[in-house]
Amino acid sequence: MSSSAMPAVEVDHLVKTYSGGRKQPDVRALDDLSFAIPAGTVYGLLGPNGAGKSTTTKICTTLSAATSGSARVSGFDVRGDADAVRQHIGYVSQGTAADPRQTPMENLMMSARLRGISRPDATDRSKALLAQFDLSEAADRKVSKLSGGMRRKLDVALGLVHSPSVLFLDEPTTGLDPEARAEMWAEIRRLAAEKALTVVLTTHYLEEADELADRLVIIDHGRSVIEGTPSELKATLDGDTLSVELLEPDVAAVRRAAESIPALRHVVVEARGTSGRLFARADDPAAIIGRVISAFDSAGIEFGAVSVSRPSLDDVYLHYAGRAYQIDAGTVDNTDKVSA
Ligand SMILES: Nc1ncnc2c1ncn2[C@@H]1O[C@H](COP(=O)(O)OP(=O)(O)OP(=O)(O)O)[C@@H](O)[C@H]1O
Secondary structure, three states: OOOOOOEEEEEEEEEEOOOOOOOOEEEEEEEEEEEEEEOOOEEEEEOOOOOOOHHHHHHHHOOOOOOEEEEEEEEEEOOOOOOHHHEEEEEEEEOOOOOOOOOOOOOOHHHHHHOOOHHHHHHHHHHHHHOOOHHHHOOOOHHHHHHHHHHHHHHHHHHOOOOOOEEEEEEOOOOOOOHHHHHHHHHHHHHOOOOOEEEEEOOHHHHHHHHHOOEEEEEEEEEEEEEEEEHHHHHHOOOEEEEEEEEEEOHHHHHHHHHHHOOOOOOOEEEEEEEEEEEEEEOOOOHHHHHHHHHHHHHOOOEEEEEEOOOOOOHHHHHHHHHOOOOOOHHHEEEEEOOO
């Protein structure tokens, strides 16, 4: 295989089981997960909390060993060639990497020197990264005095100090305010333009994966739900989405009412406590809103807003995982699927 055709990351039938501890069952965090990341792309690992994204990243960055299966990064096996893998990767974990008592410049210099880079080269690289991430003015301020967004940018800069070919970003925008998130998105887009760099972006934000990822894999319960470009994934769904807010929902009654409308397909009814939502696909949902309202009225179903939208990654997740993305599977009281 030529180097240009070689995937930057190959994950092959990964299984990871964590011991559950005393009297607790084991946790199968990864359950036969496979995907391949083309070099020079931004690749999204997308999934809800607990899906197995961090576990995948930890195995690919040699921080954790798989129970079975294999992973290769830049052509090197994470188990057999761990040192070579570490030389080729940058890893920005969920927690901050920078020392808060030091300045950004000191943090970058320390990181570069630890990587064996000479002092003059480390100085040049640190200054270039500070400029790239718009941190030059803050270069000599203590990290503890920087905003959350600036710290996060410094974390990413630290991951790039040795010019890796694959950069793993684990939830880079979690906890950032909207302005700092927008800035981080702009930084990631700039990194994406560097053809020599592959970015593996772990996120539980659907819109982040949609905005930034060239391709993505949706992970759920340690398995790949579906993989492709955001537009390919959306194009697999037929029709548009109808969504109805439910009040005090009786799932069986909602299901019966939905079943009475043949134009509604892939109906999913979710209920949590006193609220819920019906999702369905239809070729022209706007044209059948009237029928939905009269069916619900005659069945005595209380409902709130009715909305229609083009397919989004939320819909892709709903379709392939079988439940809405926002609702944590562990807290759903009653989910009922109807394939019409
Ligand atoms: N060290 C561990 N010991 C036991 N169970 C673990 C450990 N690390 C993760 N898990 C469990 O493995 C599953 C996958 O966790 P993981 O952190 O990989 O998910 P994630 O998709 O990254 O979610 P998050 O965004 O919340 O980090 C979860 O059920 C989690 O509780």
